[in-house]
Amino acid sequence: MDAPRKKYIIGNWKMNFTPGEASLYLNKLSTRIQPTRKVQVVLAPSIVSLQSLSLQVNRRQFKLATQNFYWRDYGAFTGEVALTQLRGFVGYAIIGHSERRYLFNETEKDIAQKVAAAIRNGITPVLCIGETALERKDGETSAAIYSQLTSGLHEVSKEDIDKVIIAYEPVWAISSNKNAKPATPIDIVEAEHFIRKHIAKLYGKEASEAISILYGGSVNKNTAAGYLEIEGIDGLLIGGASLIADQFCAIVEIAKGVKDERQY
Ligand code: PGA
Numbered sequence: 001m002d003a004p005r006k007k008y009i010i011g012n013w014k015m016n017f018t019p020g021e022a023s024l025y026l027n028k029l030s031t032r033i034q035p036t037r038k039v040q041v042v043l044a045p046s047i048v049s050l051q052s053l054s055l056q057v058n059r060r061q062f063k064l065a066t067q068n069f070y071w072r073d074y075g076a077f078t079g080e081v082a083l084t085q086l087r088g089f090v091g092y093a094i095i096g097h098s099e100r101r102y103l104f105n106e107t108e109k110d111i112a113q114k115v116a117a118a119i120r121n122g123i124t125p126v127l128c129i130g131e132t133a134l135e136r137k138d139g140e141t142s143a144a145i146y147s148q149l150t151s152g153l154h155e156v157s158k159e160d161i162d163k164v165i166i167a168y169e170p171v172w173a174i175s176s177n178k179n180a181k182p183a184t185p186i187d188i189v190e191a192e193h194f195i196r197k198h199i200a201k202l203y204g205k206e207a208s209e210a211i212s213i214l215y216g217g218s219v220n221k222n223t224a225a226g227y228l229e230i231e232g233i234d235g236l237l238i239g240g241a242s243l244i245a246d247q248f249c250a251i252v253e254i255a256k257g258v259k260d261e262r263q264y
Contacts, residue, residue: 004037004038004260005234005260005262006037006038006039006040006212006234006235007038007039007040007228007234007235007255007258007260008039008040008042008165008212008214008234008235008236009039009040009041009042009235009236009238009248009251009252009255010041010042010043010044010065010092010094010126010167010214010216010235010236010237010238010242011041011042011043011044011238011242011243011248012044012065012067012094012097012216012237012238012239012242013043013044013045013046013067013242013243014046014067014099014176014239015046016046016243017045017046017049017243018049019048019049019052019053022045022046022049022052022053023049023052023053023056025243025245026043026045026053026056026057026062027056028245029043029062029245029248029249030057030058030061030062032245032249033061033062033249033252034061035058035060035061036256038255038256039235039252039255039256040063040235041061041062041063041252042062042063042064042065042091042092043057043062043063043064043065043242044064044065044066044067044092044094045064045067046067047066047067047068047069047081047086050064050066050086050089050090051089053089054088054089054090063090063091063092064089064090064091064092065090065091065092065093065094065126066081066083066086066089066090066092066093066094066123067094067097068081068094068100069081069082069083069086069093069114069117070082071083071110071113071114071116071117072117073117073120073121082117083117083118083120083121083123084121086123087121087122087123090123091123091124092123092124092125092126092165093114093118093123093124093125093126094126094128094167094237095111095114095115095118095125095126095127095128095152096111096114096115096127096128096129096148096152097128097169098128098130098132098169098171098174099174099176102132102171108147108148108151108152108154109151111127111148111151111152112151112152112153112154112155113155115127115152115153115155115156115164116155116156119155119156119160119163119164124163124164124165125163125164125165126165126166126167126214126237127149127152127153127164127165127166127167128167128169128216128237129144129145129148129149129152129166129167129168129169129195130144130145130148130168130169130170130171130173130191130217131144131145131170131171131172132144132171132172133171133172133177133179136170136172141170141191142194145168145191145194145195146194146198149166149195149198149199150198150202153202158203158204158207161199161202161203161207161211162207162210162211164211165211165212165213165214165234166195166199166211166212166213166214167213167214167215167216167237168188168191168192168195168213168214168215168216169215169216169217169237170183170187170191170217172217173216173217173218174216174217174218174239175217175218175239175240176239176240180217180218181218182217182218182219182223183215183217185226185227185230188215188227188230188233189230189232192213192215192230192232192233193232195213196208196209196211196213196232199211209262212234212235213232213233213234214233214234214235214236214237215227215230215233215235215236215237216236216237216238216239218240219236219237219238219241219251220240220241220247220251221241221246221247221250221251221254224236224250224251224254224255225254225258228254228255228258229258231260231261231262235255236251236255238251
């Protein structure tokens with residue numbers, strides 16, 4: 001029988017924790033979260049902590065992700081960090097997060113280049129897409145998702161699509177935004193279906209069924225089960241709640257308990 005489909009629980013620590021604090025926090029998580037093949041737990045600390053945490057982490061228990069990088073592999077780019085420099089530390093890279101798109105003006109082209117750089121460097125890109133509150137209000141949710149999906153995957157070939165993870169993160173649901181409210185399962189199912197439909201058009205049905213799609217936006221231990229039980233949702237990208245051990249560990253436990261009947 002096929003192995004059960006994997007769930008991903010990704011903690012995006014954003015710009016929080018000094019390296020010392022990050023190390024203590026990792027230690028705390030590692031005493032409370034037991035490794036399992038069913039749930040891949042990924043931690044995304046700030047870049048400054050990646051090297052030390054990569055020496056500390058038990059890679060059977062947790063993988064590390066970078067929250068950012070520059071897409072070129074080396075060169076005269078003052079202040080930037082390349083994936084060739086991070087490759088030994090991380091297995092995943094968060095790309096296209098709305099905070100990078102809207103606070104740091106990352107363009108669709110930057111994001112496509114980053115996805116390509118991740119694949120080139122053997123790192124799993126977690127491509128974040130999602131509409132803003134205004135786009136939703138104006139009935140442009142599908143158009144926004146479509147545009148971010150197709151442009152983000154612009155450089156990805158048919159052979160490489162199985163290396164990509166998609167995270168649906170409606171911007172209005174992210175806890176750091178004013179008046180944030182979590183998406184409902186109906187919102188998420190709609191987006192998930194839409195994303196798979198377009199992956200099928202671009203890469204074929206098999207790829208669309210196989211690709212992992214996560215949800216992110218104001219997830220906490222009280223809401224995680226409802227999201228993880230949605231057929232077609234393969235995990236969660238968690239910001240605020242990933243900084244609180246009780247919350248994060250509880251969410252991982254919930255993910256371990258969720259049954260997924262899908263065969264692919
Ligand atoms: P949140 O953040 O869980 O705090 O809403 C999610 C994210 O920004 O990825």
